[in-house]
Structure formats: structure tokens, C-alpha cells
Amino acid sequence: MEERTRMAADYWEHRWQGGRTGWDIGYPSHPIVQYMEQYPDKEAHILIPGCGNAYEADWLAAQGFRHITLLDISPTAIARAKTKMEHHTAIEFVCGDFFVFQGQFDLLIEQTFFCAIPVDRRSEYARKTAELLRTGGRLMGVLFDRQFSGDEPPFGGSASEYQELFGSYYTQEHFAPCYNSIDARAGTELFINLVKR
Numbered sequence: 001m002e003e004r005t006r007m008a009a010d011y012w013e014h015r016w017q018g019g020r021t022g023w024d025i026g027y028p029s030h031p032i033v034q035y036m037e038q039y040p041d042k043e044a045h046i047l048i049p050g051c052g053n054a055y056e057a058d059w060l061a062a063q064g065f066r067h068i069t070l071l072d073i074s075p076t077a078i079a080r081a082k083t084k085m086e087h088h089t090a091i092e093f094v095c096g097d098f099f100v101f102q103g104q105f106d107l108l109i110e111q112t113f114f115c116a117i118p119v120d121r122r123s124e125y126a127r128k129t130a131e132l133l134r135t136g137g138r139l140m141g142v143l144f145d146r147q148f149s150g151d152e153p154p155f156g157g158s159a160s161e162y163q164e165l166f167g168s169y170y171t172q173e174h175f176a177p178c179y180n181s182i183d184a185r186a187g188t189e190l191f192i193n194l195v196k197r
């Protein structure tokens, strides 16, 4: 395993074991649910990287989506998700590093994963999401539109910075302030719906 992968795995596992999961909202994210309510294809192959408790996956499976992959680098996170959602045959649980993960998907769902990776890996994130999507596939979800202090995640940013990152791989269908964020994040998020070229 690459040194930075091992360090990330140790860091996140430690946070999960120590209960330092302040990002966890406890229910499926409004903007993601509202988008998926009108998503037409229940057969779509969906990846949620850095899934954590993945409340959205539980909801998606209950809506009839049949191919959902959950990926997290922390064994504790994946074990918890599995304990909670193993009864859904539509969900596959993978413990691993996003940056080396292989697969081909129609939709990637982003929520507080991008802000959790080191800032110097953001261009790699953009390239990797595009690699994991088929042409015409989508990267959909929310990104923080604010800065954070401190040298631990979350790491913030701005629309112009992100647009530059994703512009090489995606056409922007939507990249704008999020109008239906959860209350605690209102006014601090962007909703993205990017189509892989």
C-alpha cells in the first residue's frame, strides 16, 4: 500500500473509532434525495465514494435503485454501513482507497468526500471521478462554498477553483449555490451536476 494511502486509512479509521464524525448529518441529504427523486434509471450503476454512514444508499435502495456501490477507506465505516444495510441486495460494500479503486459507473454521488481529501489531491479526484464514469455519466452532489480554518478536514474552497478542476473532464449542467441544503449548511454549499464528456 502506498504510504499516503496508509496514512489516510489510519487517520480516518482513528476518527471513526474515536467517534469524531461531526460531518454525519444522520439522514439522507436533501439535495441528493431531491435530485434522485427525479432520476429516471433505477438500473444505473451508482458509486458513493467516502460513503461513511451512507444514509442516501439506504434510501436509494428503498426507492428501487438496484446497483449501488459504497466505498470507504475505513474498515469501521464500511462495517457499520454493512451492519445497517446488508439486507439490501442492491448494495455492494467496498473497503478501499478511492484513488486506486476501479470500476465503471453511471453516477457518482458526492457529499463531504471531496472536502475530506488533501487539497493537493483535488486534481487527482477530478481525474479519477471522470475515469470511473462512462461517457455521459454524472458527478452529482454538494461541495462546500466556504473556507474552513485548521489543518484537518474539512477543507473548503470556491466555485471558481472547482470549475477549473472539473472543466477538463466535465460539461456543467449545474454548478450553482445549493438552494435546498440542510439548515446547518445553508448558504455554504454548491450543488453540482456535471456530465462526463
Ligand SMILES: C[S@@+](CC[C@H](N)C(=O)[O-])C[C@H]1O[C@@H](n2cnc3c(N)ncnc32)[C@H](O)[C@@H]1O
Residues within 6 Å of the ligand: 008, 012, 013, 023, 024, 025, 049, 050, 051, 052, 053, 054, 071, 072, 073, 074, 077, 096, 097, 098, 099, 111, 112, 113, 116, 117
Ligand atoms: C467527511 S467523511 C464523509 C462521509 C459521508 N460522505 C457523509 O457525508 O456522511 C469522509 C469519508 O471519506 C472516507 N475517506 C477518506 N479518504 C478516503 C479515500 N482515499 N478513499 C475512500 N474513502 C475515504 C473517510 O473514511 C470518511 O468516511
